[in-house]
Each structure stands twice: as structure tokens, then as C-alpha cells.
Amino acid sequence: GYGRFGLRYAEQPAGSTASDTFLESRFRLNIDGTAETDGGVQFSARVRMQADDNGALNTAGTAGLNGARFTTQYEGFRVDVGNIAGVIDNLPNYYGFEPGLSAFTGQYTGVDYAFDAYSSTGAGVNGVFAQYAFGDFAVSASFSPEETGAGEQYGISAQYSGANWAVALGYSENDPIGAGADSSDMLVLTASATFGAFTGVIFVGDESSDLDPTGANFDTFYGLSVNYEVGAATDVMFSYGDGSATNDTQSFGLGVVQDLGGGVSLRGGIGQNDTAGVDQMVGDLGVQFNF
Amino acid sequence: GYGRFGLRYAEQPAGSTASDTFLESRFRLNIDGTAETDGGVQFSARVRMQADDNGALNTAGTAGLNGARFTTQYEGFRVDVGNIAGVIDNLPNYYGFEPGLSAFTGQYTGVDYAFDAYSSTGAGVNGVFAQYAFGDFAVSASFSPEETGAGEQYGISAQYSGANWAVALGYSENDPIGAGADSSDMLVLTASATFGAFTGVIFVGDESSDLDPTGANFDTFYGLSVNYEVGAATDVMFSYGDGSATNDTQSFGLGVVQDLGGGVSLRGGIGQNDTAGVDQMVGDLGVQFNF
Amino acid sequence: GYGRFGLRYAEQPAGSTASDTFLESRFRLNIDGTAETDGGVQFSARVRMQADDNGALNTAGTAGLNGARFTTQYEGFRVDVGNIAGVIDNLPNYYGFEPGLSAFTGQYTGVDYAFDAYSSTGAGVNGVFAQYAFGDFAVSASFSPEETGAGEQYGISAQYSGANWAVALGYSENDPIGAGADSSDMLVLTASATFGAFTGVIFVGDESSDLDPTGANFDTFYGLSVNYEVGAATDVMFSYGDGSATNDTQSFGLGVVQDLGGGVSLRGGIGQNDTAGVDQMVGDLGVQFNF
Numbered sequence A, B, C: 001g002y003g004r005f006g007l008r009y010a011e012q013p014a015g016s017t018a019s020d021t022f023l024e025s026r027f028r029l030n031i032d033g034t035a036e037t038d039g040g041v042q043f044s045a046r047v048r049m050q051a052d053d054n055g056a057l058n059t060a061g062t063a064g065l066n067g068a069r070f071t072t073q074y075e076g077f078r079v080d081v082g083n084i085a086g087v088i089d090n091l092p093n094y095y096g097f098e099p100g101l102s103a104f105t106g107q108y109t110g111v112d113y114a115f116d117a118y119s120s121t122g123a124g125v126n127g128v129f130a131q132y133a134f135g136d137f138a139v140s141a142s143f144s145p146e147e148t149g150a151g152e153q154y155g156i157s158a159q160y161s162g163a164n165w166a167v168a169l170g171y172s173e174n175d176p177i178g179a180g181a182d183s184s185d186m187l188v189l190t191a192s193a194t195f196g197a198f199t200g201v202i203f204v205g206d207e208s209s210d211l212d213p214t215g216a217n218f219d220t221f222y223g224l225s226v227n228y229e230v231g232a233a234t235d236v237m238f239s240y241g242d243g244s245a246t247n248d249t250q251s252f253g254l255g256v257v258q259d260l261g262g263g264v265s266l267r268g269g270i271g272q273n274d275t276a277g278v279d280q281m282v283g284d285l286g287v288q289f290n291f
Helices: none
Strands: A002-010 A023-034 A041-054 A070-075 A077-082 A126-133 A137-144 A153-161 A165-175 A184-195 A198-209 A218-228 A234-243 A251-262 A262-276 A280-290 B002-010 B021-036 B040-050 B069-074 B078-082 B127-134 B137-144 B152-161 B165-175 B186-194 B197-209 B220-229 B234-243 B250-261 B264-275 B278-291 C002-010 C021-036 C040-050 C069-074 C077-082 C129-132 C137-144 C152-160 C165-173 C184-195 C198-209 C221-227 C232-242 C247-260 C264-275 C279-291
Touching: A002 A165, A002 A262, A002 C040, A023 B021, A023 C021, A023 C040, A023 C077, A041 B002, A041 B021, A041 B278, A251 B021, A280 C021, A280 C040, B002 B264, B021 C021, B021 C279, B040 C002, B250 C021, C002 C221, C002 C264, C021 C279
Parallel strands: none
Antiparallel strands: A002 A023, A002 A280, A023 A041, A041 A070, A070 A077, A077 A126, A126 A137, A137 A153, A153 A165, A165 A184, A184 A198, A198 A218, A218 A234, A234 A251, A251 A262, A262 A280, B002 B021, B002 B278, B021 B040, B040 B069, B069 B078, B078 B127, B127 B137, B137 B152, B152 B165, B165 B186, B186 B197, B197 B220, B220 B234, B234 B250, B250 B264, B264 B278, C002 C021, C002 C279, C021 C040, C040 C069, C069 C077, C077 C129, C129 C137, C137 C152, C152 C165, C165 C184, C184 C198, C198 C221, C221 C232, C232 C247, C247 C264, C264 C279
16 A cells, blocks of 8 residues: 655635645555465455545545455466456556646546546546466456446456557446436547657547537546656656537646655656646645655 | 355345345455453454345345454453344254255244344444353353443353264343343253264254233344255255244355365255245355465 | 453433443443554554443443544654544543443543543544654644534643653643634643552543533632552552542542453442532442453
8 A cells, every 4th residue: 555645736616615735645555365276266255444634625534435346366367356447447558647646647647538437535446457467468348237327337458568669548337227318438549658768658439428419528638747757766747638618627737756765756747737727736746755 | 354245145035126136145254353461361352344236136236344352362251342243143053954054044043132243344332242262161141231212231151062972052041221121031051962973953942022022022032053964075964944933034144165275175065944934035146266 | 452341330410310330331342543654653543343231221332443543653743633632632641540340430520611522432523643752852733624513623741751750741722713702721740640659640630611601600620639559460549530620520539450361350449429418329340351
């Protein structure tokens, strides 16, 4: 797990009495149990303990436990059950390089589709994720059953990693049972390449929702992020995300990570979000330490 | 602790829209603290962290913590305080062999009396359990104080284990304070014997409740369960439970446990419950791994 | 962490139906993560898991997790962030010697000011505490931001420890933002001295609140506590606390701790609280074991 704390700035809307600046903090501890059969099949289970600040309220919460995830692995085959990450959440380079102590922005800010994601503080989707890897290639699929009104969701993805580059393609669809016309879906392509100290990621995709026929929120999205190793202990990163829908958030972020040794790093970033013509400055600075 | 996951089937009543089949899962971790005095008295405390699925809702819950249990042991003497198991919950062979990944049935299905039991997900009864063992013989007593309306409960038990056999007798009574006539009680006898690869348990008892004067629920109950070691790594088990009261549930269950080594086992079972003339098929199949 | 359990007695007001005597229990486990930079700066994070009894209800609760505290240390400098103890809660000899298994009383019973304290079962104040120690001297400051109506609180303190004695002085003030006249403050001085097997602490201070202009609760307070090592394994302690305000609680307590080795001790105490002319007898006896 890790701990992190620092100061975070998020410009508040005009007229708001909430605080622009507040204490950012997180405590995260993964509690893992593992076993392996005589035949070499590995089983593991994880519950995460996490405490977070409450942002502009300037308070922090008590630590909590999330839903359990169970994993079975045998050679290139892996199945997760329970509080899973779906194919999009597991897609290589989906998140790219996220600037800031709190990873406050990234290349994905144009995405509106709510894909199945691992929940650090909640129960998660109680689904199944399966992946088969052979050589540099892997294919994945995920499924989560209908919950009350949320829809059943499935997805498939494929990924390839070369020596200095990687590509991945993912598709996910969400279909509420018993309702006619409110399904949504998402298709996304990521690609990364490394040249010496420089790594770049590009990110592009399309999404649609039956509830958004004019595409005010669900439409094409795109972004990129880059990381540059300035020295042995210093990384600088930049991210840009946008989409073609009217309400999509355009974001820029610039961040730096300074390794202090022993699993400790100084991290900070600054960025801007522009949603439907309203600009917001954001930034943070602090320390993260792994344990 | 252990993790387990698999599929479970539970036939739903006619007309129900709930799902017959769902993901069964559990994460359990015992958090133990121990100390020992210079004189050899052992103290320990346990809190359990557990996450479970929510059955036919097809969702799972976040992990939670239960109430603490404190244990003092010195030679044959042991006292538990807090979230205790009472004398019935601690009685040898009370549960017998329970078929299925989720131990979905057992020889005790005819029992209606709510005895003090260790709570894995709640606070428990905040009581006291004491046991004194001398040689192959042991006697126990337990007490839990009056909570709001639930009654104070006490119990006593005795048990003997021979080379290939064991018997145990337990009695418990629940008495709400300040109410005239709604106390309930339970008397139960268990016996087990092992012949080579075969072990059998018989289970018989009687219960009564002032609130059930005609014995529609509280009456004689009985059951049996057997386990047979088919091979070095395979166990097959069967359970049967019933009672003489009109509303008692008659149950049959058949299960198998296949040891995969390393603390991992494949487990499954199938069974049927018959309550007041309504039959229900149940079954499950999955993996359990200890850590 | 530690576990403790025993019996506690607290005289109930005339006419109350609550139980005078109940099971006292606590399970406490500190979950710490630590890291150290190459330059020697230490970082740590703590979350506490705790389960307590519910007193006169004669029930116990499930275990819970509190808010996280993050600590940075470098030579004599230390900064805590999050669920902090403020300068008063951290002041040497503030609590003095507290009699009883459950530390049911102490020299501070005349204090009404609600200083920022580490919360074992809640989220805490999300503040900052800083301390700089040089030789035998140390100075500290703490701050917690405005929460809903609770006020922002700051404090400063200084402390000195000699070979057989120590003194400390602390001041804290609480100021709700946007409200005119309801701030409160507290000034406290502690001093301790050790003569062979005997250690004594004196405690005196003053508090005021704009909401209590007549000083019915907020006024001068004082107390003392002593500890005497009767033998190698036995301590006896006494505490007295009082204040000059009409509603202040005058308290006496007498306690004993018998070390049993291996981190286990037998602890008990007896005392009396007198609040506005109403006397209450209190006492407890039990075992505490560290793990």
C-alpha cells in the first residue's frame, strides 16, 4: 500500500463558499491472501483498506474496506471474480501518465461511459474478468450482471506489446435488462511508444448512448500523455484530453515526480479543465510513500 | 482465513423474479493478537474481517469487521468473553458434515431455537463462555446478558471423546427479563463414530418455546451426516435433517470435497429443502483456498 | 495494539434502569506503514482498528477503523497531518496517571474545553501538528481548519524535561469563522517530578468561552496524580481533579497495576465523581495484554 498527503488546489465556481485549497491525503493498504495448488494454479484474494480526504469540505474520512476480488492464475490464463476491473479499466495505457500527487487529470477526460472499474472504497460490480496471454499478445473479456437498474455490462479487448511500443483495443457495452432503448457502449484504442527517456501515449475512441441521441456528452474522445525522464530520479509528464461532444471536458496537465529513495517521492502538478466554456485551475503538491 | 468463490443455485418460489443462479463468494481473515504471562496463562483477542456476496441480488458487499472475542487459556481451562460462541455453537458434532462450497445445508435444519452463536459479520452477544477439559472429558457453560428484548441466555454442556467415537450433550435456555411467559430452551445430543474411511454423526434433540405452545415450530428435531474418504484427496458427504414440528424444514444434501493441495480445494454439493410441503432445490460448486 | 476485558461498575442515577455493572472490553490494533528516504526523512501512516463495549447497554460494538494520521520525521523535527493530536492532547503529563483498567478518571476532570484530540474511532480533525525538539527542550504548534460550525483551532506549547522532572505549558484557542463571539480557549501547565519509586504530577490551568460568560463551566481547573512502584511488578496510583466552576466534576481515583509478564497486566481501580453535588461511584477490574 501507500500513504500520500499534500496540498491541493481546485478553483471553485464564482460565488461558491467552498475552500479552493485543502489538505489532500490517502492511506491505502492491500490485504492479500494467496494459495497455490500442487498443480501450480494460483489463487488469491484482495480486500483494500483505504482512507481519503473529503476534498473541499476540508475534512477527512475514516478508513473503510472495499469489496473482495478473487483471482485464479495458471500460466497465461487469469480469471478475476467479484470486485473486478473490466476490460477498459484493465486496458494498457488507458490512463496513460496522470500528472499530480492525486492524479487529478489525464488523457481520458473526454470519456463519459461508465465502464466497470475496480472500486477502492465500495463493493464493486461483482463481475468476472478473464484474460489469456500468449507471447506478447493477450485477449480479455469481462462481464458484470444486472444490478438494480444499472444494466449488465460486457466487454472484450486485445493488446500487443513490442519491444518499445504497445497497442490495445477495447470495447464495452452496457445493457439494462427490460428497458428498450437505453444501452450505451464505448470503443477505445491506445498506443504507446518509447524513445530513450521519452514515452508517449495516444488515446482515441468513440462512445454512444441511447439516452444521448444528439451526442451532447457521448461522442468521439481523444487525448495523449507523455513522460520524460529528466534525470535518474526525476520524471516530468504532460497530459491532454478532449472530446468532440459539446459537454466534454478539455483538460491539460503538467506534473513532476521526484524520487527521494526508499519508496518515497515528491509529486506535484498543475492543470486546467474547461467544461462547456467554464475554466477551472487545479494543482497539487505533496509526498507519496510506499509500504 | 480463506477465500472461496463459485456458482450457487437456489430454486426461487414460483412467481419470483429473483435470480436462481448467482455468484457465491466469501473473503475471511482472522486478525489475532496473543500474549502469554510468565506463569503460562495465554490471552488472545480476535476480530474477523469478512466480505460476502448478497445471494440472489447478484451483488456482493464490502468487507466488514465483527465484534471482538477475548480468550484466556490455562491448561484445560478456557474462558471466552465478548463475541462468544455459546455451548450449543461450540458443541462437538453439532454442525456435522455440511455439504457444498457454502455449507448450504446440514443435519440441524429442524432447529428453530436461536442459540448464542459467534457472529462473523456482527457484534455478537457480548457474553461469557467457559470450558474445563480433563483428559477426554470436558464441561462447558455460557451466559449472555439481556439485550433489548432478546433475553438473557445461559447454557451448559458436557462432552467425551474416545479413540474412534465421541458424544456430547448440550442445554440452553433463553429468558427475556420482565416478561412472563416467553422463554425458550433447547436440549441436544450428538454422537459420532469412525470406522476406517467412514465417519458418521447422529443428532437428536428437543426444543420448546412459550410463544409456540402447540409446537408448530419448536418440537423434536433430528438428523445425521456422514463423510466417506473415497481416496487420499477426495471426500464425499451426505446430510439429512428434519423435525417433528409442522413447519420444520426437512433437508437432504450430498457434497464432495476434492483437495488440490496447498490449502486449495474444489467443493460442491446438491440438496433439497422441504418446508411445509414446498420443495426447493439448492446446489453450488466452486473453489476454497486457505491463507 | 492491545486487548483488555474485565468488569466495570458505574453507579447509575436514582431511578435509572440501566445496569450498574457491565462487561468492559476493548480490542485495539494499530496498522502502521513506514518508509524512509535516502536522506533519512521518515514517513509513516497509521490507521487504528478498534472495538469497544457499549457500557451500560451491556452490549459491545463491531470493530471499526479511524481516520488516518501521516507523520514526517527528520532529526528533531516532526509533522503530523490528518487525524492529529493537537498540542494539548500531546502535552506531556496532561493525562497524568489514570487509575483503572479503562482509565476511567484522571486529574483533568475539571476541563471543559474541547481540544483537538486523536480520534481512535472517528475521522479526527484533519489538522496539522508540528514539533521541534532540541536537546531537552521542545516546542509544538497545531492547527485544524474550520469544519461545519466546529471552528478552526490552533495551539502552541513548550516543554522541558530534566533528569527527574519535567514541565510543559500549552495554549489552544478555538474560533468558529463567521460568528462573532463564541470563541473559547484554554491554558494549561503541567509539572512532574520523580523521587525514587515515587512520581508525582501537578496540573493547573484556566479556560474561557464566550458562550459561558459567567464561567459556570469554563473557569480555573486543577488536579494532581501520583504513581508509586510498590514492588518490581506492582504500581499503585492516585488521581484527583477539580475546577472552580459550578458544574466542574470533582474526581478521586485509586488504581493498581500488577504486571504478569509477557505484556499482560492485571489492572483495577475505584473512584468517585462529584458533579454539581451528585456523587457517582465508579470502578473496574480486569486484564490488559499487549500484542
